[in-house]
Every structure is written in C-alpha cells, then in structure tokens.
Amino acid sequence: MRCIFPCAVGVGANVGTGDASGLLRQICPKPGRKCPAPGILSLVLTGERNMAESTSVRCPLCGEGSLVLHHEEQTVEYRGTTGNIPYRYKVCTSCGSEQADMDDLRFNRRAMRAFKKSVDGLLTGEEVRRIRERLRITQAKAATLFGGDPVAFSKYESDDIVQSEAMDKLLRLADAFPETVLTFLRQREGIATPREERAWTPVVVEGGRLAGELSREEFTSETPEAWQDAL
Known part of the structure; x- marks a missing residue:
C-alpha cells in the first residue's frame, strides 16, 4: 500500500x-x-x-x-x-x-x-432509470402516466425514496409490454398517443406541385383502405 x-x-x-x-x-x-x-x-x-x-x-x-x-x-x-x-x-x-x-x-x-x-426484490434507482429511458419518456411524463408527484421519478432513480410494490410491478409490466401498458396509461389519463401527437394533413399533388388539401372525410372515402390506417 x-x-x-x-x-x-x-x-x-x-x-x-x-x-x-x-x-x-x-x-x-x-x-x-x-x-x-x-x-x-x-x-x-x-x-x-x-x-x-x-x-x-x-x-x-x-x-x-x-x-x-x-x-x-x-x-x-x-x-x-x-x-x-x-x-x-x-x-x-x-x-x-x-x-x-x-x-x-x-x-x-x-x-x-x-x-x-x-x-427486498424491488427495482433499484438505476434499474428504474433504465426502464424509463427504454420507454423513451421523461421523468415528468413518467410521473403523469404512472402516478406520483412531479419529481417522484427523480427520487426513485436517485434512491432518495423507495417505490411501492404496486409501482414496482407496474414498471416491470411496462418494461415487458411497453406498447400495451403505455397505451392503456395514456388513455386513462386522456393523453394523446404519439401518433395522435404527430397530426398531419393529407394533400393533393399534381404535376409535382401542391394542388390542395383533403379533409378527413375526403381522404377516408377516396383513398385505399390500407392508407386509411395512417389516420
């Protein structure tokens, strides 16, 4: 030494x-x-x-x-x-x-x-952080979706507080089935899904130039069914 x-x-x-x-x-x-x-x-x-x-x-x-x-x-x-x-x-x-x-x-x-x-079989702060990052949500959005005060996930991830067993199980479910769980949580909180957040307007292009816009009704009635899923 x-x-x-x-x-x-x-x-x-x-x-x-x-x-x-x-x-x-x-x-x-x-x-x-x-x-x-x-x-x-x-x-x-x-x-x-x-x-x-x-x-x-x-x-x-x-x-x-x-x-x-x-x-x-x-x-x-x-x-x-x-x-x-x-x-x-x-x-x-x-x-x-x-x-x-x-x-x-x-x-x-x-x-x-x-x-x-x-x-105790609970996620450590580092494990909570990795799950949240895999879900691609901020700490504030995680608190809105999963519950808790605005800085709850900051405290979970820094090991300042211990999350409940119920919260721990919900985080593990979200990690295992991210799309299903996040969609459910967004619907429960009335939050738009990523697809709904990326709103767009269908248009008509003629000769390489913008000829006009289509309403949702026009787009739905005048386009192939496969394209309608984009809405």
Whole structure:
C-alpha cells in the first residue's frame, strides 16, 4: 500500500495498516518532517476498494488542512443478506479527522437504500432509470402516466425514496409490454398517443406541385383502405 501525501519518505512510500473507529486507516512507519499528517495517513489502496481525491475544502475542525475525499466499499447486512456498497467520507490532511458532509451522507444513504431495494426484490434507482429511458419518456411524463408527484421519478432513480410494490410491478409490466401498458396509461389519463401527437394533413399533388388539401372525410372515402390506417 502506498501513501498519497508527499513527505520526506516520498510519494508512494510503503506503509502499514491500522484501524481507527471502525474505518480503514493507514499508519506510516516513517513520517517525515514535510508530512501533512505525521504518523497517520489515509491511502489509496490497490485496486478500487479505496480511492482518494484531493479537494480544496478547508478542514472545519482545525482550519489548517484540506479535506481528501475517500471512496471505498463497506460491508453491510440487511435482513440476513450481506453485501458491499460504495461508501465515502473525507479526511483532513492536517489533523487526520474523518468527516462526512451533507453530500457524503446523502451518497451513503442512497447506496444503502439501493441495497435494501435489491434485497427486498424491488427495482433499484438505476434499474428504474433504465426502464424509463427504454420507454423513451421523461421523468415528468413518467410521473403523469404512472402516478406520483412531479419529481417522484427523480427520487426513485436517485434512491432518495423507495417505490411501492404496486409501482414496482407496474414498471416491470411496462418494461415487458411497453406498447400495451403505455397505451392503456395514456388513455386513462386522456393523453394523446404519439401518433395522435404527430397530426398531419393529407394533400393533393399534381404535376409535382401542391394542388390542395383533403379533409378527413375526403381522404377516408377516396383513398385505399390500407392508407386509411395512417389516420
């Protein structure tokens, strides 16, 4: 494992491993005079289990160091099921304190909620988003068709809230039978179908020029039956 901070030992110095407050921390065996956090450093671990990213945010506790954003995996358990979820927090380069601001807490809550949805057999936010995009409708249109407040699908897809079992089943049906379900939902809400939204007027062309327009009655009575389906 290698240190992310520059010091007398040098960037990439090998370090040992320790544990503090239940979070993975690293202990530097040779802290140099230029080390911003003598003795205790956060690391970038091999692979992607722990990734660190420097920020320009000043530590609100000591006011001296800057905060380093850490991404790692955390093992959690829910209803007897164990799994790994993404988890993030920040560490000060000066005092070494571990912190989580509102963005970090929101990220961690969403990750845990997505895991719970999966265990409960519900669609995760990412799965809801993929279904909506396959249906080619916006979040606002989805809320109108499937029900809920105008930002309901934004909350579903970001894992801010958990959809009901009824909503979950309806989304799965729409994914399996998109044309049938969407047509039913549009009719129920009195919303025009895509064909009805693309209104057009039949015309008469003579000699390559527009000669006039046909009414619906004229078009229906004077054109082959196969063409009438276009209406």
